[in-house]
Amino acid sequence: MAKMEREIRLDAAAARLKAAGLRPTRQRLELARLLFAAHDRHVTAESLAEEGARAGVKVSLATVYNTLHQFQAAGLLRQVVVDASRTYFDTNVGDHQHFFLENEGLLIDIPGEEISISGVPAAPLGMSVDRVDVVVRVRRQ
Amino acid sequence: MAKMEREIRLDAAAARLKAAGLRPTRQRLELARLLFAAHDRHVTAESLAEEGARAGVKVSLATVYNTLHQFQAAGLLRQVVVDASRTYFDTNVGDHQHFFLENEGLLIDIPGEEISISGVPAAPLGMSVDRVDVVVRVRRQ
DNA sequence: CAACGCGCTTAGAACAATTCTAATCTATGA
DNA sequence: TCATAGATTAGAATTGTTCTAAGCGCGTTG
Numbered sequence: 001m002a003k004m005e006r007e008i009r010l011d012a013a014a015a016r017l018k019a020a021g022l023r024p025t026r027q028r029l030e031l032a033r034l035l036f037a038a039h040d041r042h043v044t045a046e047s048l049a050e051e052g053a054r055a056g057v058k059v060s061l062a063t064v065y066n067t068l069h070q071f072q073a074a075g076l077l078r079q080v081v082v083d084a085s086r087t088y089f090d091t092n093v094g095d096h097q098h099f100f101l102e103n104e105g106l107l108i109d110i111p112g113e114e115i116s117i118s119g120v121p122a123a124p125l126g127m128s129v130d131r132v133d134v135v136v137r138v139r140r141q
Numbered sequence: 142m143a144k145m146e147r148e149i150r151l152d153a154a155a156a157r158l159k160a161a162g163l164r165p166t167r168q169r170l171e172l173a174r175l176l177f178a179a180h181d182r183h184v185t186a187e188s189l190a191e192e193g194a195r196a197g198v199k200v201s202l203a204t205v206y207n208t209l210h211q212f213q214a215a216g217l218l219r220q221v222v223v224d225a226s227r228t229y230f231d232t233n234v235g236d237h238q239h240f241f242l243e244n245e246g247l248l249i250d251i252p253g254e255e256i257s258i259s260g261v262p263a264a265p266l267g268m269s270v271d272r273v274d275v276v277v278r279v280r281r282q
Numbered sequence: 283c284a285a286c287g288c289g290c291t292t293a294g295a296a297c298a299a300t301t302c303t304a305a306t307c308t309a310t311g312a
Numbered sequence: 313t314c315a316t317a318g319a320t321t322a323g324a325a326t327t328g329t330t331c332t333a334a335g336c337g338c339g340t341t342g
Contacts, residue, residue: 023309025318025319025320062300065300084220084225087299102271115259116258123240127279127280129279133274136264136273137273141267164290166289169290187328226328
Protein backbone atom coordinates (compact mmCIF):
# COMPACT_ATOMS: atom_id res chain seq x y z
CA MET A 1 0.00 0.00 0.00
CA ALA A 2 1.40 3.37 -1.08
CA LYS A 3 2.60 5.80 1.54
CA MET A 4 1.41 9.37 1.49
CA GLU A 5 3.93 11.92 0.17
CA ARG A 6 4.03 13.54 3.58
CA GLU A 7 4.97 10.29 5.30
CA ILE A 8 7.71 9.59 2.81
CA ARG A 9 9.17 13.01 3.51
CA LEU A 10 8.95 12.45 7.22
CA ASP A 11 10.79 9.17 6.85
CA ALA A 12 13.51 10.85 4.86
CA ALA A 13 13.71 13.58 7.48
CA ALA A 14 13.99 11.00 10.24
CA ALA A 15 16.86 9.35 8.39
CA ARG A 16 18.66 12.67 8.05
CA LEU A 17 18.26 13.46 11.71
CA LYS A 18 19.40 10.01 12.74
CA ALA A 19 22.49 10.33 10.55
CA ALA A 20 23.21 13.68 12.19
CA GLY A 21 22.78 12.27 15.67
CA LEU A 22 19.80 14.48 16.45
CA ARG A 23 16.76 13.14 18.28
CA PRO A 24 13.87 12.91 15.88
CA THR A 25 11.40 15.02 17.77
CA ARG A 26 8.10 16.09 16.29
CA GLN A 27 9.29 19.67 15.76
CA ARG A 28 12.59 18.73 14.13
CA LEU A 29 10.87 16.25 11.87
CA GLU A 30 8.29 18.74 10.72
CA LEU A 31 10.86 21.48 10.14
CA ALA A 32 13.13 19.07 8.30
CA ARG A 33 10.22 17.99 6.13
CA LEU A 34 9.52 21.61 5.18
CA LEU A 35 13.17 22.51 4.69
CA PHE A 36 14.20 19.57 2.58
CA ALA A 37 11.13 19.40 0.40
CA ALA A 38 13.26 21.16 -2.20
CA HIS A 39 17.04 20.93 -2.28
CA ASP A 40 17.86 24.57 -2.72
CA ARG A 41 15.77 26.59 -0.35
CA HIS A 42 16.81 29.80 1.37
CA VAL A 43 14.98 30.54 4.58
CA THR A 44 15.21 32.87 7.55
CA ALA A 45 14.06 31.86 11.02
CA GLU A 46 11.13 34.18 10.57
CA SER A 47 10.14 32.82 7.18
CA LEU A 48 10.41 29.20 8.28
CA ALA A 49 8.36 29.84 11.41
CA GLU A 50 5.71 31.51 9.29
CA GLU A 51 5.74 28.68 6.79
CA GLY A 52 5.35 26.20 9.61
CA ALA A 53 2.46 28.16 11.04
CA ARG A 54 0.72 28.17 7.66
CA ALA A 55 1.27 24.42 7.38
CA GLY A 56 -0.29 23.92 10.79
CA VAL A 57 2.96 22.86 12.45
CA LYS A 58 3.10 23.92 16.07
CA VAL A 59 6.63 25.15 16.78
CA SER A 60 7.87 28.09 18.79
CA LEU A 61 10.19 30.66 17.26
CA ALA A 62 12.89 29.72 19.78
CA THR A 63 12.78 26.16 18.53
CA VAL A 64 13.05 27.31 14.93
CA TYR A 65 16.21 29.20 15.84
CA ASN A 66 17.60 26.26 17.80
CA THR A 67 16.79 23.83 15.04
CA LEU A 68 18.33 25.95 12.30
CA HIS A 69 21.55 26.23 14.28
CA GLN A 70 21.62 22.54 15.12
CA PHE A 71 21.02 21.60 11.50
CA GLN A 72 23.81 23.92 10.51
CA ALA A 73 26.18 22.42 13.05
CA ALA A 74 25.24 19.00 11.71
CA GLY A 75 26.05 20.08 8.16
CA LEU A 76 22.45 19.88 6.95
CA LEU A 77 22.25 23.63 6.41
CA ARG A 78 24.63 26.41 5.63
CA GLN A 79 24.40 29.96 6.83
CA VAL A 80 24.59 32.69 4.22
CA VAL A 81 25.50 36.24 5.18
CA VAL A 82 24.37 38.75 2.60
CA ASP A 83 22.15 41.17 4.44
CA ALA A 84 22.99 42.94 7.65
CA SER A 85 19.45 42.65 8.96
CA ARG A 86 18.62 38.97 8.60
CA THR A 87 20.32 35.62 8.59
CA TYR A 88 19.62 33.18 5.78
CA PHE A 89 20.01 29.43 5.87
CA ASP A 90 20.54 27.44 2.71
CA THR A 91 19.50 23.81 2.25
CA ASN A 92 22.13 23.44 -0.44
CA VAL A 93 25.34 22.66 1.42
CA GLY A 94 27.34 21.80 -1.68
CA ASP A 95 29.84 24.02 -3.44
CA HIS A 96 27.98 26.97 -4.89
CA GLN A 97 27.58 30.74 -4.76
CA HIS A 98 24.72 33.22 -4.82
CA PHE A 99 22.94 35.98 -6.58
CA PHE A 100 21.37 38.29 -4.04
CA LEU A 101 18.41 40.31 -5.31
CA GLU A 102 18.81 43.37 -3.15
CA ASN A 103 15.36 44.75 -3.81
CA GLU A 104 13.44 41.69 -2.73
CA GLY A 105 15.92 40.12 -0.33
CA LEU A 106 15.99 36.93 -2.37
CA LEU A 107 18.81 34.44 -2.92
CA ILE A 108 19.39 32.40 -6.07
CA ASP A 109 22.01 29.68 -6.33
CA ILE A 110 24.88 29.80 -8.77
CA PRO A 111 26.31 26.31 -9.25
CA GLY A 112 29.88 25.97 -8.03
CA GLU A 113 31.14 24.75 -11.39
CA GLU A 114 30.01 27.88 -13.18
CA ILE A 115 32.04 30.39 -11.20
CA SER A 116 35.78 30.24 -10.83
CA ILE A 117 37.88 32.42 -8.60
CA SER A 118 41.61 32.68 -9.06
CA GLY A 119 44.37 34.70 -7.51
CA VAL A 120 43.20 34.38 -3.93
CA PRO A 121 46.30 35.26 -1.92
CA ALA A 122 47.52 32.89 0.77
CA ALA A 123 45.72 33.18 4.07
CA PRO A 124 47.48 35.31 6.67
CA LEU A 125 50.09 33.45 8.71
CA GLY A 126 48.60 30.88 11.04
CA MET A 127 45.23 30.99 9.32
CA SER A 128 43.55 28.60 6.97
CA VAL A 129 40.84 29.25 4.43
CA ASP A 130 37.49 28.08 5.64
CA ARG A 131 35.44 29.04 2.62
CA VAL A 132 35.35 31.52 -0.21
CA ASP A 133 31.97 33.19 -0.55
CA VAL A 134 30.95 35.03 -3.68
CA VAL A 135 27.84 37.17 -3.64
CA VAL A 136 26.69 38.72 -6.89
CA ARG A 137 24.49 41.60 -5.82
CA VAL A 138 21.91 42.47 -8.43
CA ARG A 139 19.08 44.95 -8.49
CA ARG A 140 15.99 45.41 -10.55
CA GLN A 141 16.43 47.25 -13.83
CA MET B 142 54.81 78.23 10.18
CA ALA B 143 54.04 74.52 10.04
CA LYS B 144 50.56 73.33 10.73
CA MET B 145 49.95 70.61 13.26
CA GLU B 146 49.26 67.15 11.86
CA ARG B 147 45.80 67.26 13.35
CA GLU B 148 44.96 70.50 11.59
CA ILE B 149 46.18 69.20 8.26
CA ARG B 150 43.91 66.20 8.64
CA LEU B 151 40.98 68.40 9.55
CA ASP B 152 41.59 70.49 6.42
CA ALA B 153 41.63 67.37 4.30
CA ALA B 154 38.45 66.17 5.97
CA ALA B 155 36.78 69.51 5.32
CA ALA B 156 37.70 69.24 1.65
CA ARG B 157 36.21 65.76 1.45
CA LEU B 158 32.99 66.86 3.08
CA LYS B 159 32.71 69.88 0.87
CA ALA B 160 33.22 67.75 -2.21
CA ALA B 161 30.48 65.44 -0.98
CA GLY B 162 28.10 68.30 -0.32
CA LEU B 163 27.97 67.66 3.42
CA ARG B 164 28.09 70.49 5.92
CA PRO B 165 31.43 70.47 7.70
CA THR B 166 30.17 70.23 11.25
CA ARG B 167 32.46 69.60 14.16
CA GLN B 168 31.29 66.00 14.55
CA ARG B 169 31.63 65.11 10.89
CA LEU B 170 35.05 66.68 10.71
CA GLU B 171 36.30 64.80 13.72
CA LEU B 172 34.89 61.49 12.53
CA ALA B 173 36.28 62.04 9.04
CA ARG B 174 39.66 62.83 10.53
CA LEU B 175 39.63 59.55 12.45
CA LEU B 176 38.28 57.50 9.56
CA PHE B 177 40.56 58.75 6.84
CA ALA B 178 43.76 58.81 8.87
CA ALA B 179 44.51 55.54 7.09
CA HIS B 180 43.10 54.61 3.73
CA ASP B 181 42.01 51.10 4.47
CA ARG B 182 40.24 51.04 7.77
CA HIS B 183 37.34 48.79 8.70
CA VAL B 184 35.11 50.14 11.44
CA THR B 185 31.77 49.42 13.00
CA ALA B 186 29.57 52.15 14.45
CA GLU B 187 30.43 50.81 17.86
CA SER B 188 34.18 50.76 17.26
CA LEU B 189 34.24 54.22 15.75
CA ALA B 190 32.21 55.68 18.60
CA GLU B 191 34.58 54.11 21.08
CA GLU B 192 37.60 55.37 19.17
CA GLY B 193 36.12 58.84 19.18
CA ALA B 194 35.46 58.66 22.89
CA ARG B 195 39.07 57.64 23.54
CA ALA B 196 40.26 60.52 21.37
CA GLY B 197 38.12 62.91 23.39
CA VAL B 198 35.71 63.62 20.56
CA LYS B 199 32.23 64.30 21.83
CA VAL B 200 29.79 62.55 19.49
CA SER B 201 26.64 60.59 20.20
CA LEU B 202 26.19 57.07 18.92
CA ALA B 203 23.21 58.20 16.82
CA THR B 204 25.45 60.69 15.05
CA VAL B 205 28.06 58.04 14.40
CA TYR B 206 25.39 55.91 12.72
CA ASN B 207 24.05 58.89 10.77
CA THR B 208 27.50 59.96 9.70
CA LEU B 209 28.56 56.51 8.57
CA HIS B 210 25.45 56.22 6.42
CA GLN B 211 25.84 59.71 4.99
CA PHE B 212 29.48 59.06 4.15
CA GLN B 213 28.46 55.84 2.50
CA ALA B 214 25.76 57.56 0.45
CA ALA B 215 28.36 60.14 -0.56
CA GLY B 216 30.73 57.41 -1.72
CA LEU B 217 33.32 58.06 0.98
CA LEU B 218 32.69 54.70 2.63
CA ARG B 219 31.51 51.30 1.61
CA GLN B 220 29.48 48.89 3.65
CA VAL B 221 30.79 45.35 4.00
CA VAL B 222 28.50 42.51 5.02
CA VAL B 223 30.42 39.57 6.42
CA ASP B 224 29.00 39.00 9.85
CA ALA B 225 25.34 38.71 10.73
CA SER B 226 25.79 40.53 13.99
CA ARG B 227 27.57 43.73 13.01
CA THR B 228 27.91 46.07 10.07
CA TYR B 229 31.35 47.08 8.90
CA PHE B 230 32.29 50.19 6.95
CA ASP B 231 35.39 50.31 4.82
CA THR B 232 37.32 53.48 4.02
CA ASN B 233 38.65 51.84 0.88
CA VAL B 234 35.96 52.39 -1.75
CA GLY B 235 38.04 51.11 -4.65
CA ASP B 236 37.81 47.72 -6.29
CA HIS B 237 38.92 45.13 -3.77
CA GLN B 238 37.83 42.11 -1.75
CA HIS B 239 38.32 40.84 1.78
CA PHE B 240 39.72 38.26 4.07
CA PHE B 241 37.50 37.88 7.10
CA LEU B 242 39.19 36.49 10.20
CA GLU B 243 36.25 34.73 11.76
CA ASN B 244 37.82 34.30 15.16
CA GLU B 245 38.60 37.94 15.75
CA GLY B 246 35.98 39.60 13.55
CA LEU B 247 38.68 41.37 11.57
CA LEU B 248 38.76 42.39 7.90
CA ILE B 249 41.85 42.56 5.69
CA ASP B 250 41.81 43.97 2.18
CA ILE B 251 42.68 41.92 -0.86
CA PRO B 252 43.55 44.24 -3.77
CA GLY B 253 41.11 44.02 -6.65
CA GLU B 254 43.83 43.16 -9.18
CA GLU B 255 44.89 40.04 -7.29
CA ILE B 256 41.58 38.21 -7.41
CA SER B 257 39.76 37.37 -10.59
CA ILE B 258 36.32 35.86 -10.88
CA SER B 259 35.09 34.33 -14.08
CA GLY B 260 32.01 32.47 -15.15
CA VAL B 261 29.52 34.68 -13.35
CA PRO B 262 26.25 33.88 -15.11
CA ALA B 263 24.14 36.69 -16.50
CA ALA B 264 21.97 38.46 -13.97
CA PRO B 265 18.37 37.27 -13.85
CA LEU B 266 16.08 38.94 -16.38
CA GLY B 267 15.47 42.59 -15.66
CA MET B 268 18.32 42.76 -13.15
CA SER B 269 21.76 44.26 -13.37
CA VAL B 270 24.87 43.42 -11.40
CA ASP B 271 25.57 45.96 -8.74
CA ARG B 272 28.71 44.45 -7.34
CA VAL B 273 30.46 41.13 -6.90
CA ASP B 274 31.65 40.59 -3.35
CA VAL B 275 34.20 37.96 -2.47
CA VAL B 276 34.82 37.09 1.15
CA VAL B 277 37.60 34.69 1.97
CA ARG B 278 36.72 33.37 5.41
CA VAL B 279 39.78 32.24 7.32
CA ARG B 280 40.26 30.97 10.83
CA ARG B 281 43.18 30.57 13.16
CA GLN B 282 45.23 27.43 12.77
C1' DC C 283 25.68 92.37 12.93
C1' DA C 284 21.28 90.36 14.30
C1' DA C 285 17.95 87.23 13.31
C1' DC C 286 16.28 83.36 10.79
C1' DG C 287 15.76 78.86 9.04
C1' DC C 288 17.10 74.52 7.97
C1' DG C 289 19.84 70.97 8.75
C1' DC C 290 22.50 68.67 12.46
C1' DT C 291 23.04 66.57 16.92
C1' DT C 292 21.36 64.45 20.88
C1' DA C 293 19.39 61.45 24.67
C1' DG C 294 16.45 58.32 25.20
C1' DA C 295 12.72 55.56 23.51
C1' DA C 296 11.45 52.23 20.19
C1' DC C 297 12.35 48.41 17.31
C1' DA C 298 13.67 43.97 15.22
C1' DA C 299 16.32 40.00 15.22
C1' DT C 300 18.17 36.87 18.13
C1' DT C 301 19.40 34.60 22.49
C1' DC C 302 18.52 33.37 27.19
C1' DT C 303 15.90 31.48 31.16
C1' DA C 304 13.67 28.41 33.82
C1' DA C 305 9.70 25.60 33.84
C1' DT C 306 7.60 21.82 31.54
C1' DC C 307 7.50 18.04 28.44
C1' DT C 308 9.16 13.83 25.84
C1' DA C 309 12.10 10.35 23.55
C1' DT C 310 14.92 6.72 24.93
C1' DG C 311 17.31 3.14 27.31
C1' DA C 312 17.22 0.32 31.44
C1' DT D 313 7.14 1.36 33.09
C1' DC D 314 10.39 4.77 34.93
C1' DA D 315 14.08 7.79 35.21
C1' DT D 316 16.61 11.09 32.99
C1' DA D 317 18.96 13.72 29.71
C1' DG D 318 17.72 16.35 26.30
C1' DA D 319 14.10 19.23 23.82
C1' DT D 320 10.48 22.69 23.74
C1' DT D 321 8.25 26.73 25.22
C1' DA D 322 6.59 31.53 26.52
C1' DG D 323 8.24 35.33 27.72
C1' DA D 324 12.00 38.18 29.26
C1' DA D 325 16.42 39.92 28.10
C1' DT D 326 20.01 41.43 25.01
C1' DT D 327 22.09 43.53 21.10
C1' DG D 328 22.66 46.35 17.22
C1' DT D 329 20.29 49.83 14.94
C1' DT D 330 16.76 53.34 13.92
C1' DC D 331 13.41 56.74 15.31
C1' DT D 332 11.69 60.88 17.73
C1' DA D 333 11.29 65.25 19.20
C1' DA D 334 13.66 68.95 21.24
C1' DG D 335 17.45 72.00 21.12
C1' DC D 336 21.66 73.70 18.78
C1' DG D 337 24.56 75.92 15.38
C1' DC D 338 26.07 76.94 10.59
C1' DG D 339 25.46 79.91 6.78
C1' DT D 340 22.54 83.28 4.81
C1' DT D 341 19.79 87.28 4.49
C1' DG D 342 18.22 91.69 5.76
